[in-house]
Amino acid sequence: MITRYAALIRNAWLVDLQYRASIVLWLLWGVTEPAIALGIWWAIAGDGSVAGYARDDFARYFFAVMLINQLTIAWDSWYLDRWIREGDLNYRLARPLHPAHEAVAENIAYKARTASVILVVWLLVAAAWPAVRLPFDPGRWAITAVAVLLAAAMRFFISFTTGLLAFWTTRATAIMELHAGVSLFLAGRIAPLALLPPAVASVAGVLWFRSMLAFPVDLLTGAVHGPDAVLRGLGGQIAWLGVWIVAYRIAWTRGIRKYGAVGG
Amino acid sequence: MPSIVTAERLSKTFQVKVRDPGLRGAVRALFRPRYRDVHAVRDVTFRIEPGEIVAFLGPNGAGKTTTLKMLAGLLYPTSGRVEVARFVPWTGGPPFKRHIALVLGNRQQLVWDLPPEETFLLNRAIYDIPEADYRERLAELVALLELGDVLTKPVRQLSLGERMKCELVASLLHRPPLLFLDEPTLGLDVTAQDAIRRFLIEYRERHGATVLLTSHYMQDVTALASRVLMINRGRLLYDGALEVLVARIARTKRIELVLGGGDGNRVTAEALAAFGEVKTFRFPNAVLEVRREEAPATSARILAAFPVADLSIEDPPIEEVIRLAFARGVEEGE
Amino acid sequence: MSGMRRVIHVLGAFWRLNVAEELQYRANFVASVLGTLFSMATALLTLSLFFHHTTNLGGWDYWEIVVLLGVFNALTGVIEAVLRPGIGQLAGEVRSGELDLVLVKPVDAQGFVSFRRLDLWRLSDVVLGLALAGYALTRLGRIPSVAQLAAFALALAAAAVVVYAIWVVLMSLAFWFVSVENIAVLFDAVYEGARYPVSAYPGALRFLFVYLIPIAWTTTIPASALTGRLRPEIALAAALVAGLAFALARALWRAALKRYSGASG
Numbered sequence: 001m002i003t004r005y006a007a008l009i010r011n012a013w014l015v016d017l018q019y020r021a022s023i024v025l026w027l028l029w030g031v032t033e034p035a036i037a038l039g040i041w042w043a044i045a046g047d048g049s050v051a052g053y054a055r056d057d058f059a060r061y062f063f064a065v066m067l068i069n070q071l072t073i074a075w076d077s078w079y080l081d082r083w084i085r086e087g088d089l090n091y092r093l094a095r096p097l098h099p100a101h102e103a104v105a106e107n108i109a110y111k112a113r114t115a116s117v118i119l120v121v122w123l124l125v126a127a128a129w130p131a132v133r134l135p136f137d138p139g140r141w142a143i144t145a146v147a148v149l150l151a152a153a154m155r156f157f158i159s160f161t162t163g164l165l166a167f168w169t170t171r172a173t174a175i176m177e178l179h180a181g182v183s184l185f186l187a188g189r190i191a192p193l194a195l196l197p198p199a200v201a202s203v204a205g206v207l208w209f210r211s212m213l214a215f216p217v218d219l220l221t222g223a224v225h226g227p228d229a230v231l232r233g234l235g236g237q238i239a240w241l242g243v244w245i246v247a248y249r250i251a252w253t254r255g256i257r258k259y260g261a262v263g264g
Numbered sequence: 265m266p267s268i269v270t271a272e273r274l275s276k277t278f279q280v281k282v283r284d285p286g287l288r289g290a291v292r293a294l295f296r297p298r299y300r301d302v303h304a305v306r307d308v309t310f311r312i313e314p315g316e317i318v319a320f321l322g323p324n325g326a327g328k329t330t331t332l333k334m335l336a337g338l339l340y341p342t343s344g345r346v347e348v349a350r351f352v353p354w355t356g357g358p359p360f361k362r363h364i365a366l367v368l369g370n371r372q373q374l375v376w377d378l379p380p381e382e383t384f385l386l387n388r389a390i391y392d393i394p395e396a397d398y399r400e401r402l403a404e405l406v407a408l409l410e411l412g413d414v415l416t417k418p419v420r421q422l423s424l425g426e427r428m429k430c431e432l433v434a435s436l437l438h439r440p441p442l443l444f445l446d447e448p449t450l451g452l453d454v455t456a457q458d459a460i461r462r463f464l465i466e467y468r469e470r471h472g473a474t475v476l477l478t479s480h481y482m483q484d485v486t487a488l489a490s491r492v493l494m495i496n497r498g499r500l501l502y503d504g505a506l507e508v509l510v511a512r513i514a515r516t517k518r519i520e521l522v523l524g525g526g527d528g529n530r531v532t533a534e535a536l537a538a539f540g541e542v543k544t545f546r547f548p549n550a551v552l553e554v555r556r557e558e559a560p561a562t563s564a565r566i567l568a569a570f571p572v573a574d575l576s577i578e579d580p581p582i583e584e585v586i587r588l589a590f591a592r593g594v595e596e597g598e
Numbered sequence: 599m600s601g602m603r604r605v606i607h608v609l610g611a612f613w614r615l616n617v618a619e620e621l622q623y624r625a626n627f628v629a630s631v632l633g634t635l636f637s638m639a640t641a642l643l644t645l646s647l648f649f650h651h652t653t654n655l656g657g658w659d660y661w662e663i664v665v666l667l668g669v670f671n672a673l674t675g676v677i678e679a680v681l682r683p684g685i686g687q688l689a690g691e692v693r694s695g696e697l698d699l700v701l702v703k704p705v706d707a708q709g710f711v712s713f714r715r716l717d718l719w720r721l722s723d724v725v726l727g728l729a730l731a732g733y734a735l736t737r738l739g740r741i742p743s744v745a746q747l748a749a750f751a752l753a754l755a756a757a758a759v760v761v762y763a764i765w766v767v768l769m770s771l772a773f774w775f776v777s778v779e780n781i782a783v784l785f786d787a788v789y790e791g792a793r794y795p796v797s798a799y800p801g802a803l804r805f806l807f808v809y810l811i812p813i814a815w816t817t818t819i820p821a822s823a824l825t826g827r828l829r830p831e832i833a834l835a836a837a838l839v840a841g842l843a844f845a846l847a848r849a850l851w852r853a854a855l856k857r858y859s860g861a862s863g
Contacts, residue, residue: 007389011375011382018418022783029787036791039803044652051651091373094366095391096358153329174629181640190644195651238573260340260354262278263333 038062056131077176080163119199147216150237157244167255188214198224208240269312274344276305304330306498319489320478327498328478365435382432391438425456445477463469517559522574523548627719656797666821668731675723683715750823756840757816763843770854
């Protein structure tokens, strides 16, 4: 299996190399969205703070969002939808490799490339701007890495499962966009969850949205501390990961069955 | 030795949504959808022995691709039984998939932006091919297909023929005993078509692979297949040796003429009828049907007798052959 | 000018064809309107979130920014309906060489590429955007005077020209960076900054959006005209900037085209 993944990741990496200009552009989107949000909150915070967030806190928060969003984002629903509709699933099903592995390998290659860019950018900015520096804390960073891994896995399954809806509907990508629109708020892309109206923030916590992005970000910036809070957050991530893996399995088995009935 | 492919009363029925035109029809289709049955494959039975090259021949929509997909495990049959290399394809899983190669004429597995080499390396990993075997097989396939320096160019820069050849290489690196090809020569120029046909024959010679291909080109069949399965509208019309079919059905050839100007104006249908049955005559084009054996000689006589600008000898169109097969009641099945 | 008339004539033919095609896609229309409503709702919610914690952004209060949001949607509608369909194809055409087919046509290439396809249904965004702006004005209790509406029309036209100029620059880039598949993504990413008034941004970003990538002009100024904040000098300045931007963009386009024809010639 390892040799297969090595080959798949190498392949994806080489393809990305061909598209590096496009990737830079997508990266730009990943940077401007938090940058604009930061700009607005910076203005609102002024010399004081908003719900406990001063300007520096916002800066750290949004840089963490930049990095962690890049590490956890998943867009498999788009090309899975295309595979299903354009007949590119056929040859993948005829070989002894589950198509999901190719998707995972692509995620890994892409993220390794883009996240390292964001990391470098953050380091450079941190050299000039003390506000975005994080205290040196390897223990915290290790736990954050675990949380990021869990978030990335969950977002992958969400994206893949939504893509599988293309077996039944032509609007699978629309559903994914709906989810992305909702997660703009509930996952903490536009503001830390503490700034949302409490009812909304609790929905984000009860559902999987906090596990997607806000929790790992808060871990990294130190907004979440104490073993209780950390364990509860990780527990929530594991639980929702499990739920989405089950959803994926159901969608895959049913979807393949339908595919075998009508073809592609 | 048991057959490598067994199909017994294989059937596939699709349910297609029926939608009335207009807005009301669209709304009704949303809430109370109606379906009609499309019988893509009906009651098809055949056996294939290891090492055969078999062609599924039939017009577009006949059910060839559907049958092939059932053999490859992409679709499951509505009824009937199918067994390939002692697996049930639909449930065969990875062990079954290592036994087959599937090449679809209209979609490719080659990674578009990279050289074909990269797809080969990927397949080496996916099929767990040992390094030594990989090198040996790659060298052999490249030599047989005369690919040379094409391997280092990105796939998007290759011609259609080169791409198809590389597709074949990619599919055969794991040396499967079964090769399923769906319209492999579709859209290729004559040289490329020829090269691929010669390759398949040579490959089968060397490795004893069983090859099933679908096609609507008569030439694919004549060059390659010892045995042809004729399918039309889901039914198996004929299963047997090609020579027998040709002798039985396609007894004629068509001579297509383009008459020259000047004296050509004065050629009449009656004059042409002396040489064969006039199928169409609209100046300057004419099509004559003559007996197969006589076609070359008759063409020579026509060229001598009339001012001809262009002349070609064609097989009767496949639809004609099948229509004839129907009309003359060729027995179904084996 | 017969060259111009010819462009319009050819475009007219293309548009008639597009419209016939598009009329068949009524489902797409519904989907597109829903999509726009969804993104407008998202934008309003975002704004509400900001205003949960403040009473004004850069001196603008909530409904004033909603006016700006309406203008943003209207401009986006024009981009989606008129510019993106035609220009979006360009990168692929440069790569595949199909662009030569375009350049051979006896019309000005820039005009042709920019306006050849009309995604009719996206004009609904323009309607929705202006409706939103109008609603926000009633909530503000400020009905614009005729002079203000005239200033708005001028500012909006200038804004459209600036946006167009930016797109022409991006089109030209397609010639140098031939592997750029998604120039549109570049535009979208940066244009997000036009959702808020210029004064809402802190120093560095403001500099960026006013002088370097002049998107601030495109929404803040027309919105200011409607809400009565606009000084007449600014409106004229906007028109000047639009003219300048267009001239620069066209120069860049011609340079790019010359280089392209030289390379493949």
